[in-house]
Each structure stands twice: as C-alpha cells, then as structure tokens.
Amino acid sequence: MMMKAITKPLLAMLAVILVSPALFSDPLPSWNETDAKRSIIEFVEKTTDANSPAYVPPSSRIAVFDNDGTLWSEQPMYFQLFFIFDRVKKLAPQHPEWQTKEPFASVLKGDYANALAGGDQSIMELVYASSSGMTGEQYASEVREWMKTARHPKTDLPYTDMVFQPMLELLAYLRAEGYKTFIVSGGGVDFMRVFAEEVYGVPAEQVIGSELEVKFEMQNGVPVILKNPKIDYIDDKTGKPVGIYQHIGRRPVFAAGNSDGDIEMLQYTTIPRNEDDESVRFALFVHHDDATREFAYDRKSHFGALDKGLDIASTNSWLVVSMKNDWARIYPITASMH
Amino acid sequence: MMMKAITKPLLAMLAVILVSPALFSDPLPSWNETDAKRSIIEFVEKTTDANSPAYVPPSSRIAVFDNDGTLWSEQPMYFQLFFIFDRVKKLAPQHPEWQTKEPFASVLKGDYANALAGGDQSIMELVYASSSGMTGEQYASEVREWMKTARHPKTDLPYTDMVFQPMLELLAYLRAEGYKTFIVSGGGVDFMRVFAEEVYGVPAEQVIGSELEVKFEMQNGVPVILKNPKIDYIDDKTGKPVGIYQHIGRRPVFAAGNSDGDIEMLQYTTIPRNEDDESVRFALFVHHDDATREFAYDRKSHFGALDKGLDIASTNSWLVVSMKNDWARIYPITASMH
Numbered sequence: 001m002m003m004k005a006i007t008k009p010l011l012a013m014l015a016v017i018l019v020s021p022a023l024f025s026d027p028l029p030s031w032n033e034t035d036a037k038r039s040i041i042e043f044v045e046k047t048t049d050a051n052s053p054a055y056v057p058p059s060s061r062i063a064v065f066d067n068d069g070t071l072w073s074e075q076p077m078y079f080q081l082f083f084i085f086d087r088v089k090k091l092a093p094q095h096p097e098w099q100t101k102e103p104f105a106s107v108l109k110g111d112y113a114n115a116l117a118g119g120d121q122s123i124m125e126l127v128y129a130s131s132s133g134m135t136g137e138q139y140a141s142e143v144r145e146w147m148k149t150a151r152h153p154k155t156d157l158p159y160t161d162m163v164f165q166p167m168l169e170l171l172a173y174l175r176a177e178g179y180k181t182f183i184v185s186g187g188g189v190d191f192m193r194v195f196a197e198e199v200y201g202v203p204a205e206q207v208i209g210s211e212l213e214v215k216f217e218m219q220n221g222v223p224v225i226l227k228n229p230k231i232d233y234i235d236d237k238t239g240k241p242v243g244i245y246q247h248i249g250r251r252p253v254f255a256a257g258n259s260d261g262d263i264e265m266l267q268y269t270t271i272p273r274n275e276d277d278e279s280v281r282f283a284l285f286v287h288h289d290d291a292t293r294e295f296a297y298d299r300k301s302h303f304g305a306l307d308k309g310l311d312i313a314s315t316n317s318w319l320v321v322s323m324k325n326d327w328a329r330i331y332p333i334t335a336s337m338h
Numbered sequence: 339m340m341m342k343a344i345t346k347p348l349l350a351m352l353a354v355i356l357v358s359p360a361l362f363s364d365p366l367p368s369w370n371e372t373d374a375k376r377s378i379i380e381f382v383e384k385t386t387d388a389n390s391p392a393y394v395p396p397s398s399r400i401a402v403f404d405n406d407g408t409l410w411s412e413q414p415m416y417f418q419l420f421f422i423f424d425r426v427k428k429l430a431p432q433h434p435e436w437q438t439k440e441p442f443a444s445v446l447k448g449d450y451a452n453a454l455a456g457g458d459q460s461i462m463e464l465v466y467a468s469s470s471g472m473t474g475e476q477y478a479s480e481v482r483e484w485m486k487t488a489r490h491p492k493t494d495l496p497y498t499d500m501v502f503q504p505m506l507e508l509l510a511y512l513r514a515e516g517y518k519t520f521i522v523s524g525g526g527v528d529f530m531r532v533f534a535e536e537v538y539g540v541p542a543e544q545v546i547g548s549e550l551e552v553k554f555e556m557q558n559g560v561p562v563i564l565k566n567p568k569i570d571y572i573d574d575k576t577g578k579p580v581g582i583y584q585h586i587g588r589r590p591v592f593a594a595g596n597s598d599g600d601i602e603m604l605q606y607t608t609i610p611r612n613e614d615d616e617s618v619r620f621a622l623f624v625h626h627d628d629a630t631r632e633f634a635y636d637r638k639s640h641f642g643a644l645d646k647g648l649d650i651a652s653t654n655s656w657l658v659v660s661m662k663n664d665w666a667r668i669y670p671i672t673a674s675m676h
Contacts, residue, residue: 059535059541062543136583137611180543182543189584189587190583190587193587197397203397204586204587204588205400205518205520205543205544205585205586205587205588206543207587211584214580214583214584215576215580216576216577216578216579216580216602216606218605221609222609222610222611222612223579223602223605223606223609225579225580225583225606232584238553238554239554240554241554241561241563242552242553242554242563245474245528245552245563246527246549246552246570247543247585248542248543249527249528249531249542249543249545250542250543264554264561267556267561268554268561268563271559271560271561272560273475273560274560
C-alpha cells in the first residue's frame with residue numbers, strides 16, 4: 001500500500017523532470033561562474049516566476065540582440081563588408097569603369113581600408129552596386145552561396161562559425177523560458193535573414209535590420225520584390241528603438257549590444273517611463289577584451305566602438321560582460337587566431 | 339486482468355483527445371458545409387501532413403490577413419476614420435481655426451462625406467492632426483480609451499464586436515495547425531496593435547500596417563517614440579508584398595483579403611515563381627454579399643471595393659467566400675442591423 005501511495009507523486013515528479021531539463025542542468029555552460037552569469041540567471045528566474053513581483057507575462061517577454069560584435073565577431077570589419085567586396089570583384093568584368101573609379105578601384109586592388117576611406121558615401125555606393133538591382137530571392141541566393149565558401153581572413157573559418165557560443169546559449173535559454181528573441185542590428189535585414197534561423201534559431205520575421213527600399217513588380221507574370229539602390233532605413237543608434245517600435249510594437253524587457261550604436265536600444269529597454277514604472281529590465285554590453293581568443297577593442301575601434309557606452313553602463317545598471325573573464329569559450333569550435 | 343490490460347492504451351487515447359480537440363471536433367463551426375469550408379480544410383490538412391507532397395514545414399507556415407473588411411466590417415467607412423473624426427472633435431477646443439478650415443470644419447459639423455471629399459490630401463491632414471505629435475504610448479492610450487466607449491452608428495456595437503466569427507475560427511484553426519498568423523492591412527499599425535492580440539490572437543509584432551514616421555527622443559531623461567506628421571509607408575496594394583518582404587522576410591503560403599487593395603498580396607502569395615515551383619498555396623477573398631446580416635457591396639464601394647479582384651479570382655484559383663452562403667454567422671454576438 002505504501003508503495004502505491006508513493007508511486008503517483010513520484011511519477012508526476014518524473015514527468016516534471018522530463019519536460020523541464022533546464023531545472024536540473026546548467027542553461028549557460030559556456031559562461032564562467034561569475035557575477036555576469038549569476039545576474040542573468042537571477043533576472044530570467046524572477047521574471048518567469050509567477051510569484052515574483054518582477055514577473056513578466058509570456059506575451060511581454062521580448063528580448064532584443066544586436067548582431068555584429070554581439071552575436072558574432074566584427075573584426076577586422078563587419079562581415080557583410082566582405083560579402084560586398086567579394087561581390088564587387090565578381091561583378092567587375094561587367095563594369096570596366098570600376099578599374100579606375102573609387103571606391104571600386106581600391107576594392108579591386110584589395111585595398112579595403114582605402115575603399116572605406118570615403119566614409120558613408122563610399123559604403124553606400126558599394127552597397128548599391130553589390131546588393132540592389134536584383135530581386136530579393138536572387139539576393140538571398142547570392143548571400144547563401146557566398147556563405148558556403150567565404151572564409152574569415154584571420155581564422156580561416158566560415159563566418160557563421162564565428163558566432164559566440166555563450167550568446168547562442170543565452171538565446172536558447174531565454175527562448176526556453178518563454179522569451180521571444182529578436183535581432184535588431186545595423187546589418188542588412190535580408191543579409192542576416194539568410195542564416196539567422198539556422199545559426200541563431202531566430203526566424204526571418206524576428207530579424208530587424210537596415211533596409212534598402214524595395215518595390216513590387218510583375219515580371220512576365222511572376223510577382224517579384226526588387227531591391228532599389230536607395231537606403232530606406234538604417235537600424236543603428238536612434239534607428240534601433242525606431243525599428244523596435246515599427247516592427248515589434250512593444251518595449252523589450254531584455255537587450256544585448258556591444259557598441260555605442262546600441263545605447264539608444266538599451267535606454268529604450270531599461271529606463272523607467274515614469275516614477276510608477278518599477279518593472280524589472282535587463283541590458284548588457286559584450287566587451288571585447290580578449291585579444292587571445294577573439295579581438296580586443298573598445299573606445300577607438302573603427303568597427304563597433306564602445307566608448308560612451310562604457311562610461312554610462314554602470315549608472316544605468318547595464319551589465320558589462322568581459323569576454324575574457326566571463327566566457328569559458330568563444331566560438332562553438334576552437335578557432336586558431338593565427 | 340483484462341481491465342488492467344485495457345487501461346493503459348485507453349489512458350493514452352484520452353490524453354490524445356484532451357490535447358488535440360481539433361482531431362475530433364469541427365475547427366470551423368461558423369462556416370456552412372459548402373465548398374469554401376471544404377477547400378480550406380483540405381488545404382490545411384494536406385500542407386500539415388508530412389506524408390503529403392503538399393507538405394509545408396512548420397517554419398514556412400506563414401498566413402497573412404488583411405484587416406478592414408476581412409477580419410472586421412468596414413462600412414459605412416473604415417473604423418479607424420471614426421477614431422480620427424472623434425479625436426478631431428475632442429481636440430477642436432484647442433484649434434478654433436478648425437471651425438472654418440476644411441476638412442476640419444466638415445468633421446465638426448458631422449458631415450463626414452464632405453470631410454473626405456478632398457481625397458488623400460484631406461485624409462492625411464486629419465491623420466496628422468489626430469494621430470501625430472504625441473508619443474507612441476500616448477497614442478495607444480487614446481485608441482484604447484476610445485475603443486471602450488465608441489459605438490458603431492448602425493449596430494450600436496463596440497467596433498471590436500464587429501469582427502467576423504468565421505475568420506476568428508480560421509485564424510485559430512491555422513494557428514492550431516502550426517501556422518503563424520499575420521495581419522497585413524492598410525490601417526495604422528499602432529492603431530491595430532492596441533486590440534489585435536486580445537481580439538484576433540495576433541501579437542503586436544505580427545501586425546503590419548501603414549506607418550507614420552517615428553523618432554526616438556529623450557524627454558527629461560525618459561526615452562520616448564514620437565509620432566511625426568509624415569507618412570512613412572502605406573500598406574496597401576503593392577505596399578502589401580513590400581511590407582511582407584520587409585517585416586516577415588518570406589513568402590506566405592496563405593493569404594486572405596477582401597478588396598482590390600489585396601490583389602498584389604494574393605499574387606505574391608500564390609503565383610508560382612517558375613515552372614518548377616509546384617508548392618501549394620491558398621488565397622481567398624471575403625465577398626460582402628449579405629445586406630441582411632452585414633453589408634452588401636463590391637465593385638463600386640467607396641471603401642473596400644472589390645472589382646478587378648472579382649474578375650481575376652477564378653483565373654488565379656482564389657476562393658471567393660460568400661458571406662451570405664458560406665457563413666453560418668457573422669459576428670460573435672448577433673447584431674441588430676437597424
């Protein structure tokens with residue numbers, strides 16, 4: 001009789017164990033046992049505990065992540081620029097005038113620094129030449145093919161192998177706890193969508209990024225979306241909360257970035273709206289301070305500079321994650337930084 | 339012994355019944371037993387059956403719905419216009435000049451037809467005056483308060499009671515079968531987001547609509563989104579596939595509309611991309627042919643005209659749903675069309 005009386009609760013407990021592995025295993029195994037990891041887990045636990053005053057109902061669990069430098073590396077330059085340069089080289093035979101015309105001439109000579117020296121104007125010319133004048137489907141197919149063979153100049157790894165294992169775990173952990181994860185990045189929206197679902201588990205409709213203007217057209221009876229050589233929206237700095245408003249339509253509870261371009265997104269996520277606003281919020285910067293395993297840069301970097309952000313992080317109670325101290329590993333596979 | 343031997347499978351079967359009501363009950367009870375209902379169910383069943391050549395993997399199950407006239411009524415004019423007019427009246431004391439300035443003067447006299455006679459230019463002036471120059475949160479709060487007390491001139495019902503019960507069932511049915519449901523509508527995105535989750539079960543981030551330009555600003559240390567008096571994007575006609583590309587980033591499998599403004603969305607959803615594209619797609623028009631229970635209009639309506647769409651529906655194999663013949667009921671509660 002005693003045995004029987006115990007069996008039912010035991011079975012129920014087993015069922016709980018089977019469906020809730022996170023309760024019994026480490027959700028962030030690639031994070032060291034430091035304050036950073038502890039504060040993230042504490043935030044997730046209290047916002048998902050219905051008995052906590054910090055409880056956030058499932059429909060409000062919105063988490064936003066920058067991409068370049070936050071979910072994958074961004075040195076020696078944003079990876080999308082490698083795609084743009086490779087595509088300019090591929091298209092060069094159809095554009096003999098590029099041999100002598102900047103910024104194309106520098107790209108063709110492999111002098112990327114000089115190609116970018118013209119600033120935004122040069123970058124836009126390269127973006128338009130490489131990423132417009134075709135349908136959305138053709139563009140996605142170009143990015144997909146490039147991703148298969150392109151290799152990072154320093155690690156010789158495919159770019160999609162240079163994603164941060166601790167951040168992949170954080171994305172999965174938040175999703176397991178009912179958060180909906182979004183990418184909010186300065187990168188091109190349709191560039192990121194090619195790999196975001198497979199690599200990050202973030203579906204296309206949860207990727208927000210910079211956009212070229214697009215146009216709908218019937219081509220020989222087939223409906224297509226054409227990418228025009230015109231910037232529609234830049235998803236950086238104040239553009240990030242704007243993108244969040246237009247695409248998500250509610251204020252995130254959690255935000256992760258790594259550069260000054262993310263400040264407004266972190267402010268929008270965490271700063272109380274008024275004196276009655278006591279909701280719990282969380283934001284973090286990934287700080288690139290690991291020259292051995294990745295790259296070390298912050299205030300003076302050409303790409304992903306973190307300067308003002310470092311100054312205002314503690315006043316805002318934003319966590320600064322040290323890649324060197326807080327992360328047990330960087331990439332899913334061990335990279336050789338030769 | 340026999341009893342015991344049966345108990346386990348029986349319990350397992352009971353568990354299946356409890357978690358899968360759709361297997362055993364009618365998913366579309368407010369649809370009559372006509373070809374329309376049969377074709378919808380056939381489409382859903384074959385695209386979710388892993389053994390069918392028409393199978394669509396869960397991540398590609400994207401369904402898009404127009405709002406005005408497709409999910410709720412749109413006569414005698416789009417419901418959002420009632421909000422705009424009511425707000426103009428509310429703001430009138432602060433704008434004495436509106437008493438003599440069109441289109442405001444006509445609104446204040448209650449002559450809505452004349453207020454709209456100036457076309458897009460007049461409508462834009464009214465939109466800007468009623469729906470910009472405030473934060474996103476203030477705007478949402480205005481819409482929410484208005485929704486509570488506003489009543490439709492003909493039915494005397496709250497506008498959110500004038501949603502179509504058969505379409506609510508269709509939304510829920512598609513979601514139960516793994517489809518992600520989106521609204522893609524000419525209405526204001528932040529107008530619809532106020533009620534879309536509660537009324538349609540569609541979360542804010544799955545609502546795509548027309549947008550005013552917005553700006554991020556710090557106001558006395560508080561981050562806000564300000565709505566500017568400038569159109570950023572009109573989600574109608576060719577704007578619908580454009581919005582789908584920018585917000586969802588993939589081609590829908592299912593689309594529902596009710597007017598010529600939805601034609602491009604239906605084309606984008608259903609027309610094969612090339613000769614090898616044999617994927618199964620589904621699109622429908624809701625045809626307003628029920629003057630007794632709702633409204634009867636199509637080719638010549640000022641709002642939601644369905645003209646060219648009626649002509650090209652059958653060539654495209656788009657289902658035309660007769661509200662009169664295919665729907666057993668219109669609204670969740672019985673309305674008196676006095």
